[in-house]
Amino acid sequence: MDMNAPHSAPAPQANALRLRDAATPIVIVGHVDHGKSTLIGRLLHDTGSLQDGKLAQIVESSRKRGLAVEWSFLLDSLQIERDQGVTVDSTRIPFRMDGREFVIVDAPGHRQFLRNMITGAADAEAAVLVVDALEGAQEQTRRHAMLLRLIGISHVIVLMNKVDLLGYDQEKVAAAEASVRALLGQLEIPVDAVVPASAREGDNIAERSPNMPWYRGPTLTEALADVPAPSSRSNLAFRMPVQDVYRFDDVRFVAGRVERGQIKVGDTVVIGAHRTMARVAEIGAWHAPVQAAAIAGQSTALRLEPDVIPDRGDLLHTPDAPPLRAARIRTRLFWLRQEPLRVGESFTLRLATAEHQVTVASIDAVVDMDDLTERPAQEVPPEGIAEITLAASEAILFDPFSPGSSDGRGVLVDRLQRIVGGAPLIGPAELAPGERSIHPTASRIEASDRARARGHEAGVFWMTGLPGSGKSTIARAAETILFSRGIDAVVLDGDTLRAGLCADLGFSAEARAENMRRAAHVSKILSDSGQVVIAALVSPSAAERAEVGRIVGEGFAEIHVATDLATCEARDPKGLYAQARVGKIRDFTGIDAPYDAPTAPALSISTADVSVEVAAAQLADFIEQKVRVRDAG
Template identity: 35%
Template sequence: MNQQIDSLNENTDQNMNLVIAGHVDHGKSTIIGRLLADTDSLPKGKLADVKETCRRNSKPFEYAFLLDALKDEQDQGITIDSARVFFETDLRKYIILDAPGHIEFLKNMVTGAARAEAALLVIDADEGIQENSKRHCYMLSMLGIEQVSVLVNKMDLVDYDQDTFNQIVEDYTEFLEEIGMEADCFVPVSGLEGANIATLSDETPWYQGQTVLEVLDSFENQKLPEDKPFRMPVQDVYKFTRGGDDRRIVSGTIAAGQVSVGDEVVFYPSGKRSTVKSIEGFNRAKTDTIGPGFATGFTLDEQIFIKRGELATLADETEPEVTSRIKTNLFWLGKAPLSKNKEYQIKLGTAKVSARLEKIERVIDASNLSQSQEKDQVERHDVAQCVFKLNKAIAFDLATQFEKTSRFVVVDDYEIAGGGLVEEAIEDKQSWVREKVMLRNYKWEKSKITREERAKKYSQQPTLVLITGEEDVGKKPTAKELEKQLFNEGQMSYFLGIGNLLYGVDADIKGENNHKEEHLRRLSEVSHIMLDAGAILLVTAVELTQEDLELIKTTVAPDQIETVWLGDKITTDIDYDLHISDFESERKAAGEIEGLLQDRGIIFRPW
């Protein structure tokens, strides 16, 4: 296996991903065009074709035109999309991610930078340091890109003046120190004239440093994190049926560490565990161990229900953080401000959860580093330390431990609007329950009958139906009528009244004050057992809140819960799946809930 990992490292060492960033019109595209031309990396005749097109259109030739793949880019005179540019030196091959500097397209720079190992930041010598010159580098630092070199471009416009160059170096170095960064070097260049791009220029006898190509070759490839604890965000679980193949392959890309056949793996946040039976790969030699960077999969000795969004780890290594409240360091690029009165989506690894902004601890203007602790929203292009409340717990590492499994993005109205790193896992109200659930999962005695086999046998998906609302609105009659309807149709259903628990499982705490959470926990554990048996469980409770629901979801998988509010007046903040406002009869209400179960694919809809 070590040979296999060494082979991957060797292949990676032959390539490097770079991002090039800077303020609009500071000459990034011109420099990339020069790199392509000076390394003979252009398709044969491409340079001549572009020059001829410019001649026919009476347009001065610019090296930036070599990158313009879209006609409207040339018309507007700005690069509006992130371009992947390939070239090579004698040392290795490069992929440059041209990150647009125009303020409207900062999101593309973030997308590009997230894949880069090093960066070139371009500053116009004549125009000087601009807001985006600072914002871009701040974001690069947040994305963990430590190798950054600064190109002071358009030196021809200032007659290659050394004092102008030195002043930019001094001012920008001071800014970098304030954000905890250090540039590898500063290079005076002219993309237009080719000065100091491939060879040192006679126009800058005062500069005896590296050329841009030499700077690129001096960057070091990031080593794969083999020595970190094993981390693999679960992408999917593939099931096979053809030809008697009954494998279930847990798949994903290994972010860190190594996993071997025989290792005990634990999945978070569920806490479920099993042992690796085999390592699988498409069109790859069989192996017993695999490491970071590989898209892979493995089978388990015992079949457990795992889904996308879990984080696979090793039982004998450092555990990840698990919580539904996170303190983050975030940059915001959304058109609308980040505010507390809106629901967002957070994507971290393969997990995707709904989230709300709970608290803004401080806001930083990335262009001048001014701070405010009194803002109630985060404006576009600001950097902020924020606390988010998630609708369910996720697993991750802190930025100080391992950045890759700490990075996240925030989605607002189907667009990436921000991103950053998790700085702290904050204890939530479900932490005490989660610990018990993980111990339960560790000690759980598994049946020989799988969840899929029960679902096939009973023609239904196990589900907890929570029917809530004010007192005396028909919850119990509706639940009992639904139980009867499902039973008569051949479904495995069961109504569980709260009284059944209070005078049975909860008898030891019945009548004691302040035990609501423990009542809910025990209800959830009973529900978990019933769902494991394959049943559709119907439970009624008075005025459940969102906090109550979140506690239940800590024990019962959220995708196995359907919540119904019965009654016209909604008195809590619960996030329900169905609202029956007009209660005419238990038969009609039960029919509406059965329709929900059919729509969700929990039971079949009759033809």
């Protein structure tokens, strides 16, 4: 066998003369069924970009399913996608036109696949927004357009598809176009071109349509060819987030990617929030010429003098152009979690290689997807778009988000390490006059680790019921039972709270609501620490109990102590009913103030026919079954 490399002679440097640009990523977005996949198939076919045999394969796959040529099968490579007719994940297809390389990113239009669209679209240079000319802009058209703005896509081409179904009629097409232009204008998205086309018939895709002699603008391929190459970031101020620090053969190198600007041997850099200064002594590289400088986009390794040891996430910058510094940051948000986002939730904010613990200090505006107006709200709905304020316990160095750069690209990660949102940072948050900056911190201990250590999970078991129904008595008895079973529970009852924490509160509606709010927050703090909380409060208002559930979040369970009024009044352990009946106490729940019984409690206990022991055992069993960490298997 000849092991001599057949190419051992110095390789001809054919490429040295002309720099090849990287491929331009183009994302195709639009409402479901507006024809994205058909467009991509047509584009690849008409530009001769289909691999040999691919067309035959598509024809065969289509025939098997009794369809005419289904272009979308080019992209829907998974069998589930073809069989169910939906694209489940974004895909990328390289394609070449007039010597220029493109990568087409196909982003699924279904709402639940937003995360895949973001995955595909976030680094695109340009977008083609496909709009069915008959239907005009739809919900996903608006949503996708909004996202294009949020992720900072600089060039948008609108393809008015299916104009063959409008008989290529200029007036009808113009009307459809006007509505889309109005939408994009509202979002302040500049439009490179609006191309009336039929992807199925091939009008104005790669070839000028003979059916629309009135149209003088570019075809789709002409519009794509006009998208400029990304501009260089080498002339901006220097930024390099530290990715890692290596020590090889007793030499330390600070590794990272230059995100913008450039750095030369001999330059001084400032390191991170602690502002240490160092000089670049060497730019390390293997199998490359000796480097005197590193420029934006390069993954490099710097040897610094003095030999300081930065942390991952420290931002290196030059002294003359520092980034912003703030502990409260306003940010746009695209929310990817299936549950809503609420004020007070804590996350890790990933910003390049840095990780900061942050809390949502406020939700400042939520975008209404029907009319794209912004309004204040209590929560950001699943897959919603909003503007929020994040608070950190220490100052964060950052540059505001700017399209076409990696500045300010924040990403929110939850405790389970899931990416739950994108946060293009706007700037430092201004405090209202009189408002004081607060910097909540989040625990670094995982709930699962606490549960493992304690042998049980946390939970808040909120007992509601009429005065005298037996809540506190049952709660205290259950506490004892649970303790004997190794479950650490704590009881919060109304009178105990009022004796201390809530001693300043009376019994007006506002004071009762405040009492509930405090009890809810204490429950939340205790359960966050891994405790089982049994709260025993009359809590007559269903709305207020719902608010408690919101504050507590996961692990909240409503327990109804459903002892009837007659029994409670007959017992009257504190003599309160008697006083209420003669008017000595006003607004007494059950007598002259309403009690909203829970409609769907997690557990309902009545003490009318069972003893306290039996009721307490019921509650203890229920709690144990909810919080006990099950053995694996």
